[in-house]
Amino acid sequence: MSSAGVITSFIKKEFRQIMRSREMLIVLFALPAVQLLVMGFAVTNEVKNLRLGILDYDRSASSRDLISSFSSGDRFQVVPVSESDNAAELISAWKAQLVLVIPPDFGADYQMGRQSSLQLVLDGIDGNSAAVANSYAAGVIADFYQRQSKTRLHRAPLPRLSPGVQLISQMSFNPDLKSSLNTIPGIIAILVTVTSMMLSAISLVKEKELGTLEQLMVTPVKRYQLMAGKLIPYLIITLVQLQVAILLAGLIFGLELAGSYFTLILFSVVYLFTSLGLGILISSRVNSQQQAMFFSWFIMVVMILLSGFFVPIRNMPQSIQWISFINPLSHYMTVLREIVVKGSSLAQLSRELWILSASGLLVFGFSVLSFRKRV
Amino acid sequence: MIHTSHLVKQFGSFKAVDEINLEIGRGEIFGFLGANGAGKTTTIRMLCGLLKPSSGEIRIDNLDIIKHSEQIKHKLGYMSQKFSLYPDLKAIENLQFYAGIYRVSFEPALKRLEPILEQFGLSSILKTLTQDLPMGYKQRLSLVAALMHDPPLVFLDEPTSGVDPQARREFWQVINDLAQSGKTIIVSTHFMDEAEYCHRVIIMQDGREVALGNPAELKQEYGSANMQELFLKVLGVSDAKL
Numbered sequence: 210m211s212s213a214g215v216i217t218s219f220i221k222k223e224f225r226q227i228m229r230s231r232e233m234l235i236v237l238f239a240l241p242a243v244q245l246l247v248m249g250f251a252v253t254n255e256v257k258n259l260r261l262g263i264l265d266y267d268r269s270a271s272s273r274d275l276i277s278s279f280s281s282g283d284r285f286q287v288v289p290v291s292e293s294d295n296a297a298e299l300i301s302a303w304k305a306q307l308v309l310v311i312p313p314d315f316g317a318d319y320q321m322g323r324q325s326s327l328q329l330v331l332d333g334i335d336g337n338s339a340a341v342a343n344s345y346a347a348g349v350i351a352d353f354y355q356r357q358s359k360t361r362l363h364r365a366p367l368p369r370l371s372p373g374v375q376l377i378s379q380m381s382f383n384p385d386l387k388s389s390l391n392t393i394p395g396i397i398a399i400l401v402t403v404t405s406m407m408l409s410a411i412s413l414v415k416e417k418e419l420g421t422l423e424q425l426m427v428t429p430v431k432r433y434q435l436m437a438g439k440l441i442p443y444l445i446i447t448l449v450q451l452q453v454a455i456l457l458a459g460l461i462f463g464l465e466l467a468g469s470y471f472t473l474i475l476f477s478v479v480y481l482f483t484s485l486g487l488g489i490l491i492s493s494r495v496n497s498q499q500q501a502m503f504f505s506w507f508i509m510v511v512m513i514l515l516s517g518f519f520v521p522i523r524n525m526p527q528s529i530q531w532i533s534f535i536n537p538l539s540h541y542m543t544v545l546r547e548i549v550v551k552g553s554s555l556a557q558l559s560r561e562l563w564i565l566s567a568s569g570l571l572v573f574g575f576s577v578l579s580f581r582k583r584v
Numbered sequence: 585m586i587h588t589s590h591l592v593k594q595f596g597s598f599k600a601v602d603e604i605n606l607e608i609g610r611g612e613i614f615g616f617l618g619a620n621g622a623g624k625t626t627t628i629r630m631l632c633g634l635l636k637p638s639s640g641e642i643r644i645d646n647l648d649i650i651k652h653s654e655q656i657k658h659k660l661g662y663m664s665q666k667f668s669l670y671p672d673l674k675a676i677e678n679l680q681f682y683a684g685i686y687r688v689s690f691e692p693a694l695k696r697l698e699p700i701l702e703q704f705g706l707s708s709i710l711k712t713l714t715q716d717l718p719m720g721y722k723q724r725l726s727l728v729a730a731l732m733h734d735p736p737l738v739f740l741d742e743p744t745s746g747v748d749p750q751a752r753r754e755f756w757q758v759i760n761d762l763a764q765s766g767k768t769i770i771v772s773t774h775f776m777d778e779a780e781y782c783h784r785v786i787i788m789q790d791g792r793e794v795a796l797g798n799p800a801e802l803k804q805e806y807g808s809a810n811m812q813e814l815f816l817k818v819l820g821v822s823d824a825k826l
Contacts, residue, residue, distance in 0.1 A: 215684060215687060217684070419670070426633075427632050427662040428657060
């Protein structure tokens with residue numbers, strides 16, 4: 210029998226152990242499904258049904274027109290307010306999330322082409338939602354002016370306020386600004402990381418605890434055979450899980466892979482060298498499965514927080530942005546989004562391919578060396 | 585089969601094994617006796633290549649253990665103190681795995697070991713998950729796993745701890761047969777009655793050899809009725825103290 214035969218024996222053994230453990234199968238396939246479902250629906254920065262209070266001190270045709278542009282669509286839900294209400298109270302009493310104040314001369318000023326102003330008061334506790342709400346409202350108001358200036362062209366000169374330059378924005382690749390298009394690839398990237406790192410972090414230390422590692426050290430098994438025999442099954446399992454996740458994302462969220470499947474798998478395999486390497490590195494240095502769990506959770510949480518999944522990397526301080534740059538997960542996540550949503554080609558992603566390859570080479574190489582010394 | 589000279593293992597300032605010189609022949613059952621911490625397990629771990637000696641020389645089948653470690657690993661079977669088969673594999677899958685690791689074909693190996701499997705009563709439980717087997721069966725299965733590649737040299741580190749006397753006797757029967765077929769058996773134990781099965785024993789204390797020889801001859805030399813008495817006498821502990 211050849212060296213390949215030894216590795217095959219390992220692969221067979223690993224698969225038998227994994228397939229026999231019901232807990233393992235649940236962790237590998239049921240949890241990801243649940244995670245995808247829950248996080249896919251929950252982690253969204255789309256804002257809907259914003260409770261909008263409108264204090265109309267003008268009561269002109271223009272102001273009524275403006276109000277009606279807010280009530281169409283499902284973004285704003287106009288809540289009833291009374292004359293005596295004021296904006297701050299409406300917000301602190303949770304009656305409204307944002308309040309639009311239309312001043313008394315709004316209509317008249319506007320008709321005369323004078324500077325007119327509107328006030329928007331927002332609940333800023335959740336800054337992200339407030340920013341989104343603000344931009345929605347700004348959009349509605351801009352639309353309103355646009356329409357008004359068109360209908361009025363025949364009657365009066367163009368008012369100063371209506372812009373001479375019209376900005377037409379087009380949201381490419383995600384015209385509806387569907388949040389799931391952004392979050393689902395992110396969740397998939399996290400799943401791939403968690404599964405591969407957990408499996409490999411436990412792998413060696415479990416054998417250390419059982420005493421089977423010592424038994425293996427007496428046999429003529431070479432270290433590279435042991436490593437290959439462990440990592441190949443984990444690589445395959447993670448890729449299967451990735452496949453399952455993509456399928457589910459298609460079924461549930463209607464996510465379609467815009468790019469090439471081959472590119473996606475290529476990047477995943479390259480990335481797995483880093484995450485499996487990190488797991489092996491942990492596993493060869495710790496003495497118990499608990500320690501392995503602790504260290505891998507710690508590393509994963511940092512990687513996920515700095516991946517741009519929850520907070521865009523550009524919003525982070527410069528120093529943290531540098532850490533994010535060396536975070537392989539943030540690159541893998543970017544790549545997944547680009548491939549899944551934009552359909553970017555391998556050539557367009559060549560920079561990321563270089564970065565992820567370098568990271569894989571570095572981490573995996575280091576973990577192999579560390580493994581040789583420690584085991 | 586085994587030759588050591590001036591074998592020393594030092595952990596920091598602690599000498600776990602101190603100047604052990606051994607000459608063990610083919611087909612011999614050689615026992616390591618001693619209290620916990622006497623250096624038995626450390627010596628055995630060095631002999632099978634798990635630990636590097638601090639100084640001294642080990643030759644197995646006339647091969648230096650450091651220079652020819654790969655060759656030597658094919659020649660030895662090792663059954664550790666701690667039960668170390670995979671609990672979540674079936675008995676037969678464990679055997680298959682070790683056959684694969686040693687690069688031997690499984691079917692012929694199993695056929696060769698059939699008499700031992702029969703003697704151990706393992707044939708009927710091969711399809712059982714290893715974790716569901718009683719301790720005695722696990723021990724026997726470990727021994728069979730260590731024999732998959734038909735090694736001429738077998739190390740057994742406290743193989744019978746936690747096993748009932750009846751099972752221990754059967755176990756030693758098989759060990760005896762193995763030695764008769766020409767295998768060299770190195771065994772460590774703290775059961776003194778088991779020492780009687782050995783052709784020669786070394787009694788160790790604080791990493792040093794305090795007695796070495798055939799059990800019967802040693803008993804005569806020290807004027808002891810049994811191994812227990814001999815052991816205590818050699819270590820200089822009187823019965824009265826116990």
